[in-house]
Amino acid sequence: MLPILTSFIIATLFSVGLIIAEMTDPARVIGFLDIAGRWDATLLLVMGGALAVTLPLFPWIQRRKKSLLGEPLRVPTARRIDARLIIGAAIFGIGWGLGGFCPGPALASLASAIPGVILFVIAMAVGQWLAGRINS
């Protein structure tokens, strides 16, 4: 029960971060990607702000054998840079550039109940499901 509660609270914090940074506004995201237009540095500052916290903290946390709730630390073990990684990231980038949404901000924006956001999230789930079928 406790991991469910902490997951919920931590995600709430994550979401408030996204909103304060205005990453739930696709115009900000497209503005960052539009280097030939009126370039918007906000997303770069968000990445910088996040990495300023995670870069020093992650190695320190990863030294632990177990999490505070006694769970093993589950960190990805894959090391190969293969075609799936690069092709998948490229496809994600194209979708990101088209809509200005990545998964976190899209889910946080569901609270707005804007039909276009709901449509995006449903399509995203379908896309994940399709890729899952190809993977297996």
Added chain:
Amino acid sequence: MADANIYGGLLGGALIGLAAALLLLVNGRIAGVSGICAGLISANPLREKFWRAAFVMGLVSGSALYGWIHGATPLRLQTGSAGLLLAGLLVGFGTRLSSGCTSGHGVCGLARRSPRSLVATITFIAFGVLTVYLTRHVF
């Protein structure tokens, strides 16, 4: 250049980073939103699904809570329904294929000094830039 949201960006980013560090410290999990979702729709024991569902609900509730206190924040859609449908399919498909998105590869992966995540992050930003260039300045 457009006016960047300097303080909002840095403070919001720091909160995102803090949340990612807390999820690893407390739950032992990587705060990669696409991966958390993927584990929700694929075959997994219920125990695995509950914390993931709670994370997704937390994302929605955080933004609902903020909107309730401060009023709605700007959300300027950049494309119509057909564009959003296609974008959603590509984002879902691509993040699953490459096992991560902006949070999993960008925030957590780079913090783990993962070469895979560095390659993925450079690739999705490059293709995002290329896509915006083509849709805004060429066609």
